[in-house]
Amino acid sequence: MKIKKLHDWDMTPSQAIALQRELAQKVSVCGTLPDIHLVAGADVWHSRTSGMGRAAVVVLSYPDMQLVEVSRSEGHCHFPYIPGLLSFREMPLLLSAFEGLENIPDLILMDGQGLAHPRRLGIASHLGLFLNKPVIGCAKSRLIGEYTALDESAGSFSDLYHNTELIGRVMRTRQGVNPLFISVGHKICLEEACSMVAECCRGYRLPEPTRQAHLAAAELI
DNA sequence: GCGACAG
DNA sequence: ATCTTGTCGC
Numbered sequence: 001m002k003i004k005k006l007h008d009w010d011m012t013p014s015q016a017i018a019l020q021r022e023l024a025q026k027v028s029v030c031g032t033l034p035d036i037h038l039v040a041g042a043d044v045w046h047s048r049t050s051g052m053g054r055a056a057v058v059v060l061s062y063p064d065m066q067l068v069e070v071s072r073s074e075g076h077c078h079f080p081y082i083p084g085l086l087s088f089r090e091m092p093l094l095l096s097a098f099e100g101l102e103n104i105p106d107l108i109l110m111d112g113q114g115l116a117h118p119r120r121l122g123i124a125s126h127l128g129l130f131l132n133k134p135v136i137g138c139a140k141s142r143l144i145g146e147y148t149a150l151d152e153s154a155g156s157f158s159d160l161y162h163n164t165e166l167i168g169r170v171m172r173t174r175q176g177v178n179p180l181f182i183s184v185g186h187k188i189c190l191e192e193a194c195s196m197v198a199e200c201c202r203g204y205r206l207p208e209p210t211r212q213a214h215l216a217a218a219e220l221i
Numbered sequence: 222g223c224g225a226c227a228g
Numbered sequence: 229a230t231c232t233t234g235t236c237g238c
Contacts, residue, residue, distance in 0.1 A: 227229100228229050
């Protein structure tokens with residue numbers, strides 16, 4: 001798929017933070033979804049020894065959740081992992097993988113936060129600006145925000161707040177497992193983001209697009 | 222100053 | 229995140 005070049009990636013952490021503050025103003029935190037036929041999942045795998053990484057994007061049919069396409073991209077990761085600056089480490093590879101995609105997804109589930117970020121520009125929101133598509137942030141753990149304990153049962157949830165601001169939702173997708181941290185990435189509202197994640201689950205903790213992207217990044221697909 | 226901290 | 233088999237629990 002075609003991707004517009006918003007900006008370069010060669011910058012210092014403090015420049016990256018300034019850029020995040022600017023880009024956050026362009027994020028669309030609402031929007032009605034179009035008809036969904038294809039849903040993509042994206043994830044990045046990192047080697048512990050070499051500085052190499054591998055991004056994987058999978059496209060699944062909706063609501064069947066059948067694998068339609070896999071696109072991967074490998075390379076060296078230049079930017080270090082710094083909490084709050086994840087996209088500057090993972091996005092260059094991720095965008096290469098999206099460029100190789102032939103089937104254009106209607107919606108993307110990204111492994112990581114969207115608005116649930118100190119400057120409201122987690123990797124899911126950042127990705128949404130590049131792709132100009134609806135993106136949902138679907139993280140496996142918390143970056144920021146507070147929430148009250150949720151029930152152990154599948155489907156239970158709790159709102160995630162940063163001070164008084166609602167920034168996401170903590171959702172148990174399966175009984176007895178740790179919850180997921182869902183937040184708006186781009187061009188979607190929190191309610192729709194949560195219902196889409198729930199509709200993409202097939203008995204596992206992770207929704208199928210994210211789960212299969214994780215497998216594809218580890219070359220298990 | 223100290224602890225917390227997506228992947 | 230990565231390295232990794234069996235093992236414990238629902």
